[in-house]
Amino acid sequence: MEAGRxxxxxxxxxxxxxxxxxxxxxxQANRDVDLTLRHGEVLGLLGENGAGKTTLMNILFxxxxxxxxxxxxxxxxxxxxxxxDALAAGVGMVHQHFHLVPRHSVLENLMVGQKxxxxxxxxxxxxARLGEIAGQFGLGLDPDRPVSRLSVxxxxxxxxxxALFRGARILILDEPxxxxxxxxxxxxxxxxxxxxERGVGVVFISxxxxxxxxITDRIAVMRQGAMVAVIEAGAETSNHRLAELMCGHxxxxxxxxxxxxxxxxxxxxRVSAGGGDGRTAALSEVSLELRGGEILGVAGVSGNGQRxxxxxIAGILEPTDxxxxxxxxxxxxxxxxxxxGLGVGDIPEDRIGAGLLGGLPLGDSMTLPRIDRPPxxxxxxxxxxxxxxxxxxxxxxxxxxxxGPEVRTGTLSGGNLQKALLARELAWDxxxxxxxxxxxxxxxxxxxxxxxxxxxxxxRGRAVLVISEDLEELFEISDRIAVMxxxxxxxxxxxxxxxxxxxxxxxxxxREAA
Amino acid sequence: MRLALELRERxxxxxxxxxxxxxxxATLVLCSGLIALAGADVGEAYLALFSxxxxxxxxxxETVVKATPLIFTxxxxxxxxxxxxxxxxxxxxxxxxxxxxxFIGAREGLPAWSLVPLMIVCGAIAGGLWAALPAVLxxxxxxxxxxxxxxxxxxxxxxxxxxxxxxWKDPLSGYxxxxxxxxxxxxxxxxxxxxxxxxxxxxxxxALGVWFLMRMTTLGFAIRAVGENPRAARHGGIDILRTTLxxxxxxxxxxxxxxxxxxxxxxxxxxxxxxxGYGYTGIVIAMLARLNPLGVVPAGLxxxxxxxxxxxMSRKTGVPVFLxxxxxxxxxxxxxxxxxxSTYRLRLxxxxxx
Numbered sequence: 001m002e003a004g005r006x007x008x009x010x011x012x013x014x015x016x017x018x019x020x021x022x023x024x025x026x027x028q029a030n031r032d033v034d035l036t037l038r039h040g041e042v043l044g045l046l047g048e049n050g051a052g053k054t055t056l057m058n059i060l061f062x063x064x065x066x067x068x069x070x071x072x073x074x075x076x077x078x079x080x081x082x083x084x085d086a087l088a089a090g091v092g093m094v095h096q097h098f099h100l101v102p103r104h105s106v107l108e109n110l111m112v113g114q115k116x117x118x119x120x121x122x123x124x125x126x127x128a129r130l131g132e133i134a135g136q137f138g139l140g141l142d143p144d145r146p147v148s149r150l151s152v153x154x155x156x157x158x159x160x161x162x163a164l165f166r167g168a169r170i171l172i173l174d175e176p177x178x179x180x181x182x183x184x185x186x187x188x189x190x191x192x193x194x195x196x197e198r199g200v201g202v203v204f205i206s207x208x209x210x211x212x213x214x215i216t217d218r219i220a221v222m223r224q225g226a227m228v229a230v231i232e233a234g235a236e237t238s239n240h241r242l243a244e245l246m247c248g249h250x251x252x253x254x255x256x257x258x259x260x261x262x263x264x265x266x267x268x269x270r271v272s273a274g275g276g277d278g279r280t281a282a283l284s285e286v287s288l289e290l291r292g293g294e295i296l297g298v299a300g301v302s303g304n305g306q307r308x309x310x311x312x313i314a315g316i317l318e319p320t321d322x323x324x325x326x327x328x329x330x331x332x333x334x335x336x337x338x339x340x341g342l343g344v345g346d347i348p349e350d351r352i353g354a355g356l357l358g359g360l361p362l363g364d365s366m367t368l369p370r371i372d373r374p375p376x377x378x379x380x381x382x383x384x385x386x387x388x389x390x391x392x393x394x395x396x397x398x399x400x401x402x403x404g405p406e407v408r409t410g411t412l413s414g415g416n417l418q419k420a421l422l423a424r425e426l427a428w429d430x431x432x433x434x435x436x437x438x439x440x441x442x443x444x445x446x447x448x449x450x451x452x453x454x455x456x457x458x459x460r461g462r463a464v465l466v467i468s469e470d471l472e473e474l475f476e477i478s479d480r481i482a483v484m485x486x487x488x489x490x491x492x493x494x495x496x497x498x499x500x501x502x503x504x505x506x507x508x509x510x511r512e513a514a
Numbered sequence: 515m516r517l518a519l520e521l522r523e524r525x526x527x528x529x530x531x532x533x534x535x536x537x538x539x540a541t542l543v544l545c546s547g548l549i550a551l552a553g554a555d556v557g558e559a560y561l562a563l564f565s566x567x568x569x570x571x572x573x574x575x576e577t578v579v580k581a582t583p584l585i586f587t588x589x590x591x592x593x594x595x596x597x598x599x600x601x602x603x604x605x606x607x608x609x610x611x612x613x614x615x616x617f618i619g620a621r622e623g624l625p626a627w628s629l630v631p632l633m634i635v636c637g638a639i640a641g642g643l644w645a646a647l648p649a650v651l652x653x654x655x656x657x658x659x660x661x662x663x664x665x666x667x668x669x670x671x672x673x674x675x676x677x678x679x680x681x682w683k684d685p686l687s688g689y690x691x692x693x694x695x696x697x698x699x700x701x702x703x704x705x706x707x708x709x710x711x712x713x714x715x716x717x718x719x720x721a722l723g724v725w726f727l728m729r730m731t732t733l734g735f736a737i738r739a740v741g742e743n744p745r746a747a748r749h750g751g752i753d754i755l756r757t758t759l760x761x762x763x764x765x766x767x768x769x770x771x772x773x774x775x776x777x778x779x780x781x782x783x784x785x786x787x788x789x790x791g792y793g794y795t796g797i798v799i800a801m802l803a804r805l806n807p808l809g810v811v812p813a814g815l816x817x818x819x820x821x822x823x824x825x826x827m828s829r830k831t832g833v834p835v836f837l838x839x840x841x842x843x844x845x846x847x848x849x850x851x852x853x854x855x856s857t858y859r860l861r862l863x864x865x866x867x868x
Contacts, residue, residue: 064520065518065861081518082518314749316748316749335751335753336748336749336750336751337751337753340751346749348749350745353743353745353746354743354745354746354749355746355749356743356746357738357739357742357743357746357747358742358743359742359743360738360739360742364735364738364739365746368739368746368747368750368752369749369750369751371732371735371736371750372732377731377732377735380731380732380733381730381731381732382729382730382731382732382734382735384730411521
């Protein structure tokens with residue numbers, strides 16, 4: 001079979017993209033991109049945010065029309081005008097955000113879009129086919145379980161099954177591991193290998209270089225809309241080399257210099273919060289101290305009170321008990337405005353949902369928390385000139401890819417949105433910065449950028465609280481790491497003495513016996 | 515060859531002007547079918563409609579007078595919709611303002627010079643309070659604002675009818691009307707031999723004022739931010755309750771002024787026929803104007819022209835007057851379709867070259 005696959009892939013490639021070009025206004029999203037995918041191949045697609053990966057895949061999936069270029073599948077040119085065409089041609093795509101009907105069962109979700117015979121759905125056939133796919137690829141799912149009761153990993157599995165069910169021979173996975181636990185990732189990789197074994201071509205888009213190197217056969221790297229390299233995923237490709245290909249220049253890893261810690265800038269004493277609105281007690285008796293010149297990392301399995309911790313410090317969530325002090329000042333009436341007034345900067349986890357104004361100009365998004373102050377306004381009257389000048393300056397300083405302050409915020413890519421949010425909060429030099437999942441979905445270069453900004457704050461004697469599910473990130477930048485479990489801070493470790501194993505145990509609620 | 519929609523990065527300025535015009539044009543084209551069906555000559559009918567509405571000083575002034583309440587209610591809706599406070603209640607708020615004006619204007623005990631300013635202020639306050647009620651219900655108890663504002667229209671209308679058919683009935687006429695306001699309370703006229711009253715001027719000033727509020731003030735910024743993304747607004751330190759409540763009061767106040775103008779400048783009393791649905795038409799006007807306060811003025815004038823011209827058209831060509839309503843409805847649908855093109859662009863997709 002191995003030989004058969006080889007022979008097939010040598011004769012006619014599964015997919016050939018040739019000279020794909022696409023512009024949005026003056027932005028060249030794809031320029032003359034060539035890409036070949038063989039039968040049974042796993043191809044990694046790497047690139048910074050805004051490098052054109054998503055545009056390219058959207059063209060392949062029929063969501064955008066290319067300005068020029070051709071697509072052929074198994075040697076035959078195809079015209080993909082809509083995702084229906086792509087599905088018919090055997091192209092399947094699993095997006096980062098799933099497209100499932102939560103109330104419907106696994107089987108019903110599979111049958112969405114089926115024509116059926118004489119208006120009747122072929123449930124028996126679908127059930128049999130689901131069993132077949134499950135067996136072949138190790139993608140088992142209970143057909144009658146409603147999607148709302150599936151875990152995130154299972155929902156993703158359903159999306160993959162859905163694509164295979166519709167006869168996908170080319171499967172695009174857009175950052176599939178960003179939502180998975182390490183165990184679920186292993187399961188996904190096994191399924192990808194099984195699919196490749198049976199001749200399915202897989203395009204694997206990810207920012208996690210280790211994963212890309214582990215699962216793919218070849219790696220294609222895009223930069224500024226162009227394909228800059230396609231290399232074999234062998235031992236000789238290092239993360240460092242890939243990162244440099246992606247950003248086109250040498251990368252200096254963030255340097256954490258020793259800094260004198262200053263006075264306590266943020267103190268939480270037995271703070272409890274949440275529990276209302278049907279939510280279970282989210283924070284219980286959390287005590288923390290954060291000094292100037294310090295980065296405190298907060299680790300924990302998602303949903304153990306990290307979000308509430310961030311919200312309490314940002315003034316969004318009112319504590320039910322306990323005491324909060326910022327730079328020695330007790331917080332009496334918490335509100336976002338009050339916390340800002342005391343010097344707390346807030347980078348919420350959900351950038352576009354809680355941070356920025358997607359449908360409004362970038363200028364509005366970037367001045368939102370300070371709009372009621374000079375120079376942006378005086379006596380309630382806006383100074384459009386000052387707003388424009390500020391935003392233009394920040395766009396340059398942070399290298400935000402946006403045409404100007406008038407661009408609709410929502411059209412920026414993830415990394416640029418995060419830069420905009422950072423620029424906005426750093427511009428007023430907060431004493432304490434609370435950042436939740438600050439690099440989620442960002443590429444290597446953007447990650448480094450964020451780390452350097454945090455380290456710069458630290459060097460200037462400010463305090464940074466970073467909540468993250470990425471342990472490597474916490475080890476890289478934190479001075480101390482607090483681990484949360486079921487709403488409590490169960491331990492705070494010095495970063496020097498923290499190991500992945502120790503933190504991992506704490507995240508599971510296991511405290512080592514003293 | 516196929517058509518497809520693509521998201522625009524930004525909306526070019528000329529498009530904001532071109533889309534409403536295209537929508538109006540499409541409306542006239544679509545409605546010409548009905549005119550033809552009614553057995554009239556399309557060109558003649560439209561000529562009759564627009565020449566009577568715009569062709570003479572008197573026609574023009576009548577159109578402007580008719581546009582005044584429409585501009586106020588259009589502004590009211592435009593402000594509220596920006597904050598995603600779905601105020602369908604401009605009609606009731608208009609009546610609240612009208613009743614306050616009619617009540618104040620008939621007070622014998624007040625000094626004559628104070629009547630007009632008091633009518634304006636109290637009318638705006640009455641409308642604002644009537645809109646504050648559903649806003650509080652929404653903010654406090656999560657009562658749906660669409661339903662609440664809509665239902666309050668009926669409560670206000672029938673309360674007014676109960677009053678003018680009872681304790682507030684005009685003793686002189688005996689009709690279910692309120693007593694006339696005092697002569698000194700009648701709005702001054704801007705031009706002789708027309709019905710252009712003070713309210714006309716106020717509506718133009720209000721359009722400028724609302725434009726300034728929305729574009730140039732922190733409150734306008736807050737209103738837009740809350741409408742666009744309340745979570746982000748809250749993280750940014752904007753008080754959502756306060757902003758929504760203020761939005762409702764401003765919106766209701768503007769609708770109230772529509773009622774004040776009708777009482778002070780035209781009818782001098784309140785009665786059942788005071789508003790033929792100006793509050794609802796305001797919604798269509800605000801949409802046609804794309805919630806832009808300055809756009810509300812031409813949109814209001816267009817609707818007023820259709821309303822005033824429809825009768826002349828009917829007399830000359832026999833087309834039913836109800837065509838005016840059809841034109842309004844069609845314009846709304848055309849505008850909603852046109853709005854799509856301000857955020858998306860239409861692209862022709864060629865079959866890919868082989």
